[in-house]
Amino acid sequence: MIAAQARHVGWVLRSNPITAVAAVAATLLCFIALIGPSIVSYDPIASDVASALQPPSAAHWAGTDQLGRDVLARIVYAARLDLAIAASAVFLSFIVGALIGSVCGYAGGRIDRFVGRLVDVLMAFPLFVLAMAMVVALGNRVENIVIATAIINLPFYIRFARAEVNVRRDAGWVEAARAGGEGHLAIVLRFLLPNVLPAMAVQISLNLGWAILNAAGLSFIGLGVKAPTPEWGIMVAEGARFISTGKWWLVAFPGLALMLTVLCFNLLGDGLRDILDPRMRT
Amino acid sequence: MSGLGHTAKRAGQRLVTSLPALFGVLVFTFVLMRVLPGDPAVFFASGPNSSQEDIEMIRRQMGLDKPLPTQLVLYLYDIGRGNLGRSLITGQPVLSDLRERLPASLELTFAALILALGAAIPLGVFAALRANSLIDHAVRFFCSLGVCVPTFVSGLLLIYAFYYLWGIAPDPTGRIDIFTSQPTRVTGFLLIDYLIAGDLDGWAAAFRQILLPAITMALFVMAPLARMTRAAMLASLGSDFVRTARSIGLSDWRVIVVYALRNAILPVLTITGIVFSTMLGANVLVEKVFSWPGVASYALDALLASDYAPVQGFVLLMASIFVLVNLVVDVLYGMADPRVTVE
Numbered sequence: 001m002i003a004a005q006a007r008h009v010g011w012v013l014r015s016n017p018i019t020a021v022a023a024v025a026a027t028l029l030c031f032i033a034l035i036g037p038s039i040v041s042y043d044p045i046a047s048d049v050a051s052a053l054q055p056p057s058a059a060h061w062a063g064t065d066q067l068g069r070d071v072l073a074r075i076v077y078a079a080r081l082d083l084a085i086a087a088s089a090v091f092l093s094f095i096v097g098a099l100i101g102s103v104c105g106y107a108g109g110r111i112d113r114f115v116g117r118l119v120d121v122l123m124a125f126p127l128f129v130l131a132m133a134m135v136v137a138l139g140n141r142v143e144n145i146v147i148a149t150a151i152i153n154l155p156f157y158i159r160f161a162r163a164e165v166n167v168r169r170d171a172g173w174v175e176a177a178r179a180g181g182e183g184h185l186a187i188v189l190r191f192l193l194p195n196v197l198p199a200m201a202v203q204i205s206l207n208l209g210w211a212i213l214n215a216a217g218l219s220f221i222g223l224g225v226k227a228p229t230p231e232w233g234i235m236v237a238e239g240a241r242f243i244s245t246g247k248w249w250l251v252a253f254p255g256l257a258l259m260l261t262v263l264c265f266n267l268l269g270d271g272l273r274d275i276l277d278p279r280m281r282t
Numbered sequence: 283m284s285g286l287g288h289t290a291k292r293a294g295q296r297l298v299t300s301l302p303a304l305f306g307v308l309v310f311t312f313v314l315m316r317v318l319p320g321d322p323a324v325f326f327a328s329g330p331n332s333s334q335e336d337i338e339m340i341r342r343q344m345g346l347d348k349p350l351p352t353q354l355v356l357y358l359y360d361i362g363r364g365n366l367g368r369s370l371i372t373g374q375p376v377l378s379d380l381r382e383r384l385p386a387s388l389e390l391t392f393a394a395l396i397l398a399l400g401a402a403i404p405l406g407v408f409a410a411l412r413a414n415s416l417i418d419h420a421v422r423f424f425c426s427l428g429v430c431v432p433t434f435v436s437g438l439l440l441i442y443a444f445y446y447l448w449g450i451a452p453d454p455t456g457r458i459d460i461f462t463s464q465p466t467r468v469t470g471f472l473l474i475d476y477l478i479a480g481d482l483d484g485w486a487a488a489f490r491q492i493l494l495p496a497i498t499m500a501l502f503v504m505a506p507l508a509r510m511t512r513a514a515m516l517a518s519l520g521s522d523f524v525r526t527a528r529s530i531g532l533s534d535w536r537v538i539v540v541y542a543l544r545n546a547i548l549p550v551l552t553i554t555g556i557v558f559s560t561m562l563g564a565n566v567l568v569e570k571v572f573s574w575p576g577v578a579s580y581a582l583d584a585l586l587a588s589d590y591a592p593v594q595g596f597v598l599l600m601a602s603i604f605v606l607v608n609l610v611v612d613v614l615y616g617m618a619d620p621r622v623t624v625e
Contacts, residue, residue, distance in 0.1 A: 121306035126563035126600045129581065133314055133593065136585055213432050217567055220434050221582060236435055240571065243438045244454070246446045255435030262430040 009275055019271025025264040033079040042070035044077040044230045053242070056249055063249035065238065071249060074230035075257050081231050082261070085142065086211035089149035090204055096150070097157020098193065098200060104158070105165030106188050112162070119155045127152040131214060135223045145224035149211050160203060164196040205269035209262035216258055232258050289616040296612050300605045307601040308361070311594045312354055361598070367591030371584060376595040380577055384599070385470025386457055387569070387576030391561050393473075393492050394499035399554070402504045406511025406550075407543060413516060421512075425505035433564055437498040437571040444494060452490050455573040462487050495572040499564060503557045510553040514546035521545070547618055555611035559604045 013020045042060075047067035056063045062071035104112040122130075131148040138144040168174060169192070177191050216233030219225040225234050232254040239250025341347050345356060360367065366376035402425075409421040444451035453459055457472055462484055465475040473492070476485035518524060519542050527537045565578040573579075581596035 117302060117306065120303045121310060126559065126597075126604070128563035128566060129578075129597060129600065132566070132582070132585060133311075133597075136588075137314055209430065216432055217434065220432075220567065221570060222586070233432075233434075236432075236438065240434075240438055243442050244446055246442070248439070248442050251435060251438045251442070255431065255439065258432055258435060259427070259430045263426065266426060266430060 013271075016271055016274060018267055019274070022264050022267035022271060025260075026268050029079065029261060029264060030083065032076060033083045036076040036079055040070075040073040040076050042073035044069060044074045045228050053247055055247075062253040063247075065235075065250055066242065071235070071253050074235060075232070075254055078230040078232050078235065078254070079257070079261075081142075081225070081229070082212055082215065082258075085146055085149070085215045086208050089146045089211045089215070090153060090207050092146065092150040093153035093157055093207075094200065094204055097154050098161045098196065100154075101158040101161025102165040102188050102193055102196060105162040106169050106184070106192060108166075108169075115158065116162075119158055122152075122155050128214065128217065131218060132221070132223060135218060140223060142224055145215050145218055148218070149214050152214070153207055153211065156203065156207070157200065160200055161196055164199060165192050168192060168195060202269060202272045205265050205272055209265040209269070212258065212262055212265070288620075289613055292616055293609055293613050296609055297605070300608070304598075304601055304605060308358070308598060309354070311597045312357055316350060316353070316590075357594075366595040366598070369584060369592045370589045371587055371592075376591045379580060379592065380595055380599055382470075383575055383577045383580050385472075386574060387562075387565055387578060389457075389471045389473065390492060390495055390499070390568070390574060390576065391558070391565065393496040394503070394561060395554070395558060397496055397500035398504050398507055398557070401500065402507035403511050403543075403550070405504075406508040407515050407538065409508070409512045410515035410519060411538070413512075418512075421508060425508045428501045429505045431501070432567070433498050433502050434567045434571050436501055437495065437568060440494050440498055441571075451494055452487070454494055454571075456491070456575060458484075458488050458491055495568050495574060498571070499561055499568050502564060503561060506553050506557060507550065510550050511546065514549045515542060518542045518545040544618070548615060551611055551614055551618065555607050558607050562600050562603060 013023075047069060048064075049068050051060075051064055052066055052068040054060055054064045054068075060070050060072065062075065065071055065074070100115060104115045131152050134148040134151065135144050138147060165188075174187060174191060177187050182191070215224070216231075216236070219231050219233035220237045222237070225231040227234065227238075235254040236251050236258075239247065239254070243251055338347075345353055348356070364377060366380070368375050369379055372379055405421050405425075409418040412418055441451070441454045445454055458464065463481075465472065465479040465481055465484060468475050468478050472488040473485060476482075476488055519538075523545075524537060524542050527541045532541075562578075565576060566582055568574065569576045569579040570582065577596055577599065581593050584592035584596075
């Protein structure tokens with residue numbers, strides 16, 4: 001069984017080398033986020049006005065910003081914060097969404113309809129605007145970016161888990177568990193949830209990219225992360241003031257970091273979906 | 283005739299079922315805005331001479347001294363009469379502010395949608411006709427790339443290339459530069475108003491101004507459209523009716539466009555509706571980058587100044603547009619495929 005699965009994974013990776021590249025890149029990215037700060041030689045906060053706004057050179061590979069800080073160093077430092085925000089937001093909504101969704105799918109009836117309506121209301125919002133409003137409401141802090149991003153991700157997980165559980169609730173093995181005297185809660189937690197999680201895990205990778213874009217967008221408009229902290233969205237926002245005078249590196253390099261990170265997670269998610277469900281491929 | 287009545291019935295049902303969601307949005311925004319930090323009364327009374335009484339007076343003026351449920355009922359009553367409150371920043375009624383600025387946002391969104399569809403449908407069809415060829419992979423890669431670049435980055439890079447480097451694009455701020463005369467306002471859509479006024483130079487100027495922000499947004503939403511077109515085209519190209527059409531010797535063009543594409547357009551329509559609402563949210567970032575005087579940047583400014591009424595009005599507007607778009611998609615659905623029935 002496991003050997004067959006491994007063969008299948010190997011086959012998918014060979015026939016779709018992009019997924020393999022994406023997996024390697026994602027690992028590398030996490031590695032940089034973890035040890036990055038100890039390999040860069042510049043301070044990401046301390047300003048050095050004498051060497052402000054220098055284009056990329058041998059000393060500063062990605063140039064320097066308006067306060068003379070090394071752009072590359074700031075990008076590397078920011079990787080940890082950006083990945084941490086996105087990962088914790090997605091993890092949070094994954095857990096909560098899976099629980100709510102599977103309870104709804106299993107219970108059906110009034111609870112299901114009520115939550116369904118609630119999800120509809122949530123989806124009727126322009127989600128980015130909702131995230132903005134929530135960060136302002138909860139307080140302009142990084143934790144609240146995580147919470148806002150988690151909440152706007154929630155509807156997808158709830159719907160997904162609900163649909164997956166709903167088709168299984170009357171399956172033979174659930175019936176058997178019920179006949180064997182298992183309580184409802186135990187059936188949901190020990191029987192249904194484990195069957196739904198693998199399919200949902202694919203969504204995590206796809207949503208990670210989206211969460212990063214979302215968090216960066218929020219800090220771009222001035223919410224969440226405060227000024228001297230290195231973060232990709234805020235770096236782009238600071239660089240925006242200098243773009244029409246031709247200082248492209250302030251925007252291009254953090255933008256590149258954002259793009260590559262999101263691309264990497266998206267490709268990985270697509271690949272994982274192919275592994276899990278070859279029919280879904282488009 | 284019965285088809286028309288059928289469509290109308292579908293649309294009506296859709297509208298009724300979306301009312302609770304709209305109401306929910308309304309209550310939700312109301313509560314959300316009330317838990318926002320910062321007392322707007324204090325915010326707007328903050329002058330060197332403002333005393334406790336002044337603050338109390340402003341609070342009474344805004345109805346903030348009443349209990350929350352009463353405030354909610356008053357709010358709903360006001361909305362029923364078309365009164366969305368008054369913006370504290372601009373001093374204007376929110377409704378007239380939104381009416382003033384909505385055309386700018388809609389013009390940008392529609393321009394972007396037209397660009398995106400115009401590029402994505404041919405690309406998707408082409409990719410499906412040559413499935414798994416180099417072109418197919420190139421289209422797929424290009425589109426995947428588009429989703430990954432945040433709009434605020436691609437917008438700024440487009441400004442750098444087209445404005446700073448090559449000097450082709452006009453100054454990327456606002457809908458029209460200050461030296462060009464505005465057309466008389468008929469629809470609020472500059473591109474249409476200039477045509478009505480017969481001012482072709484003005485039209486060209488407005489067109490050049492909208493091109494960069496529209497491209498920025500189009501790049502971001504092309505991927506789902508192209509992917510869906512490709513998948514739907516693949517399915518319909520492999521179907522029996524296409525084989526039959528081919529076998530009786532119809533021209534390639536006719537088979538592809540009339541038979542295959544028409545049947546493939548349904549899922550694309552659905553996705554277009556979703557994409558449209560994504561764009562409404564993404565507007566915030568694009569409007570900020572290009573200083574576009576739309577409703578999203580208006581709401582952002584209000585939000586940062588803890589000015590309740592405009593944000594509530596904006597969210598309500600967005601939700602209504604979202605419902606309306608779904609309705610239009612539904613009607614178009616019925617027109618594209620009369621077999622679709624009410625569930």
